[in-house]
Amino acid sequence: xxxxxxxxxxxxxxxxxxxxxxxxxxxxxxxxxxxxxxxxxxxxxxxxxxxxxxxxxxxxxxxxx
Numbered sequence: 788x789x790x791x792x793x794x795x796x797x798x799x800x801x802x803x804x805x806x807x808x809x810x811x812x813x814x815x816x817x818x819x820x821x822x823x824x825x826x827x828x829x830x831x832x833x834x835x836x837x838x839x840x841x842x843x844x845x846x847x848x849x850x851x852x
Contacts, residue, residue, distance in 0.1 A: 793825055793832040802838055821846070 794802055799822070800810040814821065822841045825832045 791834050791836045793827075793834060794838070796831060796833070799833040799838055802835065803842065 796810060796814075797807050800807045803810065814824070822833050822837045825834055
């Protein structure tokens, strides 16, 4: 049994240590493919293992200054 959690976009942003809008913009710029999403009844979630992969690969999320 997997111990991964599904997080909403605001929870995923907090988990990654970035602001909500930064994750939102990065997700939609990647044509909704990175980080790999999970949809449940048309709601968007991110798996913690996928977020860990993003962290470990050092994928940068840019914030405007």
